[in-house]
Amino acid sequence: MAEEQKLLGGDLVAEMLKREGVELIFSLSGGHINPIYNGCRNRDIRIIDTRHEQAAVHMAEGWARYTGKPGVAAVTAGPGVVNALPGMAVASQSGVPLVLIGGRSSLARRDIGAMQDIDQVELMRPLTKWARQVYQAERIPEYVAAAFRQAVSGRPGPVFLEIPVDLVGEDVSGTKVRYPSAYYCESRPCADSKDITLAATMLREAEHPVILAGSGAFWSGAAAELRQFAESTGIPVYTRNMGRGCFPENHPLAGGFFPIGLMQADVVLILGTRLDWTVGYGRPPLLKMSTKTIQVDIEPSEMGQNRPVEIGIIGDVKAVLQQLQEEMAGAAMKMEENWPVTIQVMKEAARDSALQGTDQEAELIHPARLCRELDEILPDKNMLAVDGGDIAGFAVLTMKALSPSSLIWIGAFGHLGVGLPFGLAGKLAHPDRPVTVLTGDGAFGFTAMEFDTAVRHNIPVVCIIANDGGWGQIRRGQKRDFEQTVGVELQTTRYDELARIMGGQGFYVEKIAELKPALEKAFASGKPSIINVRTDPDTGFSGMELPWKIN
Structure with missing residues (x-):
């Protein structure tokens, strides 16, 4: 027996x-x-x-x-x-x-x-x-x-x-013991055909239509459907949160991160994203109450949250896009011919606004300039995890996401300390792709000892620390409101030396010309690396005023 x-x-x-x-x-x-x-x-x-x-x-x-x-x-x-x-x-x-x-x-x-x-x-x-x-x-x-x-x-x-x-x-x-099997539902919730017809008619009749795609597009795996639908209709696309990269931001129809074009839109197709503070709660001045909205979400409780919705569709983003694509195939659009060009002009103006008031000859590196430089020199297929306050604000506004998961940010919750953990997970998930973390010095401190985890497990991420010696976003607010500061200053710690002590590679950058050589050496080392970039602690925030004021 x-x-x-x-x-x-x-x-x-x-x-x-x-x-x-x-x-x-x-x-x-x-x-x-x-x-x-x-x-x-x-x-x-x-x-x-x-x-x-x-x-x-x-x-x-x-x-x-x-x-x-x-x-x-x-x-x-x-x-x-x-x-x-x-x-x-x-x-x-x-x-x-x-x-x-x-x-x-x-x-x-x-x-x-x-x-x-x-x-x-x-x-x-x-x-x-x-x-x-x-x-x-x-x-x-x-x-x-x-x-x-x-x-x-x-x-x-x-x-x-x-x-x-x-x-x-x-x-x-x-x-x-019983091991369960076949416990997932493979079918996707689709929209009622009447709602699809109404939505398609509204989009066809619009002069300034816009697509606002969020995390629901990513989790449903709808990147291909989103691109096909946008290209077949010519409707410009803004992407949010995990939706970033589901539509490449170098595409002629891409509006980028900050959806300033909503101000002029007459119809907005909202795909799997909450209308929270990052989009002005879906209210004026960013989104006029006269603008018609078609909201697609897997979660019924999101319908009509913060503003009325003309057409609410409970369904999976991928499935609904497939339905809309079939309904609108070959349909004539009444969209204004130059509308996508207008969106492109707005996108570049928003990105350039982050550099307003920066001095190219300044002794210390402006964080917006750091972000723009990284956007130009990071390797192809790089995956970027962004963490922090000021540096994250500049990064998400000025840096492009070209594929799903290529640029991730914590989003509306604003939690700090996620950058290095996200980066380690990204490199473990995609060992063949370069992975970069861009973080502030304050945010880095929350999970800094996970650099030890990277060394012990041989996870070669490159962590770029924008080091302004403090909690820059809060410090600036205190100076503005009270003309003095308290509890916001940190040391300009040599985190590059810490990296070497812990068994990784470390590089110190004070001039923008030193950034690219340091980045190349870090990737070539095959080890976890820190590039400690000394950034200007007294930068103005003029380039970011519009997004924050609206929200």
Whole structure:
């Protein structure tokens, strides 16, 4: 008689991850999750161990942003889960699918003062689409499958699965375990045909139509459909958040990042993006109340948020674009002939505005000039993760995204410290492509020790730090409003020397002419590198006044 197969609960977690196609997880070790580590190692699932749980969750989010698939993080009980909360808040606000697995004290010692015990599910509930605890070890695969399904269904988002330590360490009979299969719906929600006809008519009749595409275009994989639809109709396209690069920003119909053309639009096709502060809440002065809107979103609660919507379509962006393409094939457009040219002029004016008032001969480098230079010299197929305040504002306005995931930014939540974790995840997801992080010195400090993670795991990202020796955005506001500053000054630390001490490469740049040679050496080294760029702490912000005033 064959010996009955015995598996630990941690093996069941790892086996289900393997069946989901998970290649690696991001984690910081702890006793409550040791059996999961063992199960992953035995199944060739790589563990990228970080220096902080927050960074592990940021990396899981970064993996999702660079692959379109849920990232996975695992953290130990109590403090480990608490440290992961900021990362889950970011993923929740950004609508990014990830699965966080948390350890917990044993069921047997619940409510008697066990070590590191806290009600983690209730902590996570406001920040997740779905949060659950497992109560039976043999049901672990069911819960793991449910976690992945919940993360990607409808509008994507983070989920939390708590597994007590006695369950991950429990011996389970293989005969009692059921591994779920075929638990995803492959069909895409489509629009009602009447709504498609109405939308197509409105777009055909418009003189100044515009497409505003956001993260929904990325998560639905609609880049090809978006380009086909724009080119067949001639309608200009603005892209937002994860939508950036779904329509290449060097295309004649691309409006770039800041949608200033909305001011003159008469019809706007909104594809999977929230009308939040980054687009002036969809209200005047950026978007007139007389402008007609067609809103496409997978999430019904977004319809009519912040402004009335003429046509609301609940559906998948890719599927709806395919329907619109079929409906409008060969249709005559009443769009003004020079409208796309007008959008191009606006785009270049917005990009150039960031350089207003800059002195080309100044001793220190203006952050806008740094961004424009990088936009010219970064390698082909480079993927850029942007982090920070001032430097991020200049970067997202002046730098181009040419393909999906080629330029990612935290977006509306404004959370700092994501740059290096996102960059590490990007390089792990695409080892054949150059990956660059552009961050402020303040933002870098939040997750600076993840440079050690890069060195230990040989992840050769290039991190460019715009070092103005302080919290520049806040410092400028204090000077403007109070004519004095407090709590906003940092040292102009030699982060390049820190990189070398930690086993990477470091370069110091004070003149713009030194940037390209430093960048070439950093990429050629094949090591994690920091390029520490001394930037002007007294720059004006005139080039960014319009976006911020509108919002």
